[in-house]
Amino acid sequence: MFKQDNQDKQTELAQRRLFAYITNQDNDSLSVLDIGTNRIIGTIRVGQLPNSAAISPDGKRIYTTNGAGNSITVISAQTNRVIETVKGVGTEPFAADFSISRNRYYVPSFYSGSLFVLDLDTNKVLDEIPVGNGLVGVGVSPDQSKVYVTSVGAGITIINPKTNQVMATIPNLDSWGIDFSPDGARYYVNNAGSNSVSVYDASSNKLLQKTAVGLAPLGIVASGDGRRVYVANSRSKSVSVLDAASFRVLNTIAVGSVPFGIAITPGNRRVYVTNFGSNTVSVIDTAANRVIDTIRTGVNPRGIAITPPRLEEGVNG
Amino acid sequence: MGLAYVGNQNSSTLTVINTDGDEIVKTIPVGRNPVQVDTSFDRTEVLTANGGERSISVISTRTNQVIEIIRNVTPEPFGAVHADGKLFVPDQFTGNVTVLDAGSGTLIKRIPVVTRILSAVLHPNNQKLYVTSLVHNIWIIDVTTNQLIQSIPKEAIWGLAFTPDGKRFIANHYLSNFAAIYSTCTNRLIGKIPVGIAPIGVAISSNGERAYVTNSRSGSVSVIEIAAKRVIKTIPVGRVPYEVALSPDNRKIYVTNYGGTTVSVIDSKSLRVITTISVGAGPRGISII
Numbered sequence: 001m002f003k004q005d006n007q008d009k010q011t012e013l014a015q016r017r018l019f020a021y022i023t024n025q026d027n028d029s030l031s032v033l034d035i036g037t038n039r040i041i042g043t044i045r046v047g048q049l050p051n052s053a054a055i056s057p058d059g060k061r062i063y064t065t066n067g068a069g070n071s072i073t074v075i076s077a078q079t080n081r082v083i084e085t086v087k088g089v090g091t092e093p094f095a096a097d098f099s100i101s102r103n104r105y106y107v108p109s110f111y112s113g114s115l116f117v118l119d120l121d122t123n124k125v126l127d128e129i130p131v132g133n134g135l136v137g138v139g140v141s142p143d144q145s146k147v148y149v150t151s152v153g154a155g156i157t158i159i160n161p162k163t164n165q166v167m168a169t170i171p172n173l174d175s176w177g178i179d180f181s182p183d184g185a186r187y188y189v190n191n192a193g194s195n196s197v198s199v200y201d202a203s204s205n206k207l208l209q210k211t212a213v214g215l216a217p218l219g220i221v222a223s224g225d226g227r228r229v230y231v232a233n234s235r236s237k238s239v240s241v242l243d244a245a246s247f248r249v250l251n252t253i254a255v256g257s258v259p260f261g262i263a264i265t266p267g268n269r270r271v272y273v274t275n276f277g278s279n280t281v282s283v284i285d286t287a288a289n290r291v292i293d294t295i296r297t298g299v300n301p302r303g304i305a306i307t308p309p310r311l312e313e314g315v316n317g
Numbered sequence: 318m319g320l321a322y323v324g325n326q327n328s329s330t331l332t333v334i335n336t337d338g339d340e341i342v343k344t345i346p347v348g349r350n351p352v353q354v355d356t357s358f359d360r361t362e363v364l365t366a367n368g369g370e371r372s373i374s375v376i377s378t379r380t381n382q383v384i385e386i387i388r389n390v391t392p393e394p395f396g397a398v399h400a401d402g403k404l405f406v407p408d409q410f411t412g413n414v415t416v417l418d419a420g421s422g423t424l425i426k427r428i429p430v431v432t433r434i435l436s437a438v439l440h441p442n443n444q445k446l447y448v449t450s451l452v453h454n455i456w457i458i459d460v461t462t463n464q465l466i467q468s469i470p471k472e473a474i475w476g477l478a479f480t481p482d483g484k485r486f487i488a489n490h491y492l493s494n495f496a497a498i499y500s501t502c503t504n505r506l507i508g509k510i511p512v513g514i515a516p517i518g519v520a521i522s523s524n525g526e527r528a529y530v531t532n533s534r535s536g537s538v539s540v541i542e543i544a545a546k547r548v549i550k551t552i553p554v555g556r557v558p559y560e561v562a563l564s565p566d567n568r569k570i571y572v573t574n575y576g577g578t579t580v581s582v583i584d585s586k587s588l589r590v591i592t593t594i595s596v597g598a599g600p601r602g603i604s605i606i
Contacts, residue, residue, distance in 0.1 A: 026349065026369045048327055049350060049369060068327045068350055068369070068599060070576075091557045091576040111557045111576060113515060113534045133492055133515040133534065134451060134473075152433075152451050152473060153492035153515075173472070173492075174452045192432050193452025216412060216432035235412045235432055258392060258410050277392045277411055299371075300392055 018265055018307040019077070020272050021062045022281060023050035024298025030064055030073075031297050032080055033272075035265060035306070038283060038293045042080050046073035052261070052303035054096040056105075056120065059307050065093035065107060072096065072107060074123060077307070086123045089116045095137050099144045102161055108135035108149050115149050117164060127164050131157045137177055141202065142184040150175035156189060158205070170205055172198055177220035177262075179229070181244060188229055190217040197231055197240075199247050209247045213240040219262035221271070224309060228286065230271050232259035239273055239282075241289060251289045255282040261304035274301040319565040320378065321605045322363045323573060323580055324351035325597025331365060331374075332580075332596040333381055336564040336571070336605060339582055339592050343381045347374040353396030353436070354602030357419075358443075363604060366394035366406060373397045373406065373422075378606055387422040391415045396602075398437050398446060400460040405446055407434040414448060416463050426463045430456050435475045435491075440501070441483035449474040455488065455504075469504045476519040476560075478528065480543070487528050487543075489516035496530050496541060508546035512539040518560040522567050522585070529570050529583075531558035538572055538581075540588055550588045554581040562603045573600040 018035040023046070030053060032042040047069025054063045055077065062075040072086040072093060090109030093116070098105045104126070107116045113135060117127040132154025139148045146167070147159040156170040156178070174193030180186065186208070189198045197217060199209040214233025222229045222244065229242040232255075239259060241251040256275025259282070264271050271284040274297070281301060283293040319336035329349050333342040348367030351374070355364045362384070363376040373394060375385040391408040398405040399419055406415040412432040416425040433451035439460070440447065448456040455474060457467040475491040485507065488497050496516055498508040513532025521528045521543070528541040531554075538558060540550040555574025558581070562571050569591075570583040580594045580603070 026371070070327075070599075111515075111533055133494075193450075216410075218410075234410055235429070260410070300369075 016310075020263065020281070021053045021055065021305045022261075022274055022297050022301050023053045023064050023303040025049050025051060025067075025276075025300040025302045027298035028066075029298050030062065030075065031301070033281065033295065035270065038295055040295065040297070043298065044075055044080055044082065046075070046082070047071040047085060050303065052095045053305040054098070054105075055305040055308060056098055057100050057308055059310075062305060063096045063105065064303065065089075065096055067092045067094070067110075072118075072123075084123050086118065088125050089118075090114055090128070094135060097138045097140045097147070099140050099147070099161055101144045104161070106138050106140065106147050108138050108151075110135055115147070115159065129159060129164050129166070131159075131166070137175070139178040139180060139187070141187070142180050142182060148178050148187065150178050150189060152192075168205055170200070176218050179220050179222045181222055182224055182226045188220055188222060190220050190231060192216050192218060192234075197229070197242065197247075211242060211247050211249065213242075213249065214238045214252065218260050219273070221262045221264050223264055223268040223286070224266060225268050228268075230262055230264065230284075232262045232273050234258050234260055234276070239271070239284060253284055253289060253291060255284075255291060256280050256294070260302050263304045263306040265306055266309035272304055272306065274304050276300050276302055319605055321562065321564075321571050321580075321603060322354050322376070323596050323600050324354040324365050324602035325599060326350050326352060326368070326575070326601045327599030328597030329367075329369070330597045331363070331376065332600070334571075334580070334594060336569060339594060341594065341596070344597070345376060345381060345383060347376070347383065348372040348386060352394070352602055354604045355397050355399065356604045356606055357399045360606045363606075364397040364399065364404070365602070366396045368393045368395060373404070385422070387417065390417065395434060396437050398439055400439050400443055400446065403460065403463075405437055405458065405460065407437045407448060409434045414446070414458060428458060428463060428465055430458075430465060436477060438477045438479070441479050441481065447477055447486070449477055449488070451475070451491070475517045476530075478519045478521045480521055480525045481523055482525065485543075487519050487521065487541075489519050489530060491515055491517065496528065496539070498543065498546060510541055510546055510548060512541075512548060513537050513551065518558070518572075520561045520563055520570070522563060524567070527585075529561045529563075531561050531572060533557050533559060533575075538570070538583065552583055552588055552590060554583075554590060555579050555593070559601050560603045562605045564605060571603055571605065573603050575599055575601050
């Protein structure tokens with residue numbers, strides 16, 4: 001899938017294989033999918049009902065939040081082995097995101113209504129910040145100066161990672177997935193109940209636009225080049241492709257049943273979406289805006305994370 | 318003798334408790350990750366909706382044995398309500414209520430409703446199914462025609478229970494931390510009662526006088542006097558209390574502590590926890606016959 005113009009570059013990319021990590025909620029497992037071949041090369045046993053997968057920005061570790069295990073499984077991306085199972089993260093941990101500069105990761109738990117702050121090296125819980133009822137998502141801003149927690153009840157809560165204090169709460173009911181423009185100027189939030197995506201100005205927290213998408217949008221991902229935003233419409237069996245500048249829907253691509261998690265490759269050429277109801281992952285070619293492959297997974301695939309761009313180089317794939 | 322059936326989501330078992338002596342009679346393995354526990358219309362069967370297995374387990378209340386497993390129901394079954402010879406199975410992420418023939422288990426219909434369905438409760442007249450959602454509205458399904466007939470504009474509601482005469486219902490406003498009394502006929506708000514944080518489960522006594530509400534983030538149960546529209550007591554229980562049910566004689570109230578491994582038993586006279594029973598991990602649904 002890579003177009004190389006010289007041998008050196010080819011060698012470099014060959015050494016750096018890209019993977020998608022998919023949580024199979026009802027197999028208590030994580031599938032490792034080789035993006036070069038679109039084949040599943042391994043399955044790792046994790047905690048009970050893994051509902052999300054996240055990969056550290058250095059690409060070294062994968063984290064699954066286990067909704068019924070009330071735990072986090074930490075996996076080495078090099079060996080695909082479980083390093084640790086972290087407990088004490090509340091009832092139904094739901095998502096995870098990272099701050100490399102602070103050496104922390106953040107996990108909201110649905111029923112506890114708290115954001116758990118963990119140390120990336122020791123996996124110890126450092127803090128528990130009460131946020132609100134029904135927490136579902138978390139996103140650390142690209143400059144790592146803010147942590148955003150989405151919930152159905154409390155809207156979007158912005159936390160200062162220096163003080164672990166709530167800085168602001170934006171009343172955006174029924175929020176689900178969140179992502180950012182790569183420059184950090186905007187953030188995008190899916191409204192699962194009102195079938196739309198809200199675009200906010202990150203400095204003023206002002207709602208800039210609300211765009212109608214399919215039914216019950218859950219997962220959202222912004223392309224690393226800042227041009228597109230992809231939304232998984234869980235009740236419409238589709239993915240909406242939005243232009244990040246105009247925030248208009250450019251395309252709606254049919255995928256499997258209950259598309260849930262969504263992730264993009266570092267070079268923005270492929271989008272992977274988990275079809276929770278079909279036990280598959282759809283692979284979308286972002287140039288052609290069509291599904292080019294459908295891969296069988298475990299039962300109820302839900303979370304997905306893809307090898308990130310190299311920290312020092314930015315986009316490479 | 319009453320029997321309480323507690324679904325342990327994280328152990329994939331059903332604990333059967335004798336409500337006279339509060340001892341465990343049996344632990345029955347069911348499908349993976351049971352969520353809601355329902356009873357058949359004639360109460361001879363208990364149904365667990367197994368969220369982690371796409372299935373429903375049917376247990377005989379006479380023998381306390383699994384007599385049937387209905388498979389490939391929907392990606393994440395959340396409950397199985399028996400009405401009009403059918404089973405109504407909500408699924409939170411497909412947003413459908415799947416209708417099965419209760420005898421054969423065959424698919425009759427999928428009714429698209431709303432995302433993040435949280436509960437489905439049958440009105441005492443056995444004709445209307447009330448469906449609640451984490452995002453918005455109460456959705457009413459006619460169980461005879463399998464049609465969605467009404468949607469009542471409301472913010473997110475979790476648990477809902479009817480008074481025995483069916484004239485009123487109490488709905489837990491999960492996001493705003495209050496329980497509300499509504500007229501079933503007009504859907505009009507009659508009383509708004511502040512409770513603890515993130516109320517989930519609600520049960521009403523068979524004389525219609527009291528309601529018990531679980532406050533999932535406060536770790537407590539609010540006892541409401543329905544006529545006075547006020548909380549008369551708040552009782553500390555375990556972590557993330559989820560569902561609540563009354564013993565047949567209404568003397569005891571059983572609360573599943575989803576964030577732990579216990580059921581709290583409250584005496585309805587003294588309004589104190591009289592015993593805490595160790596069950597499986599993540600006890601969630603409960604039905605008492």
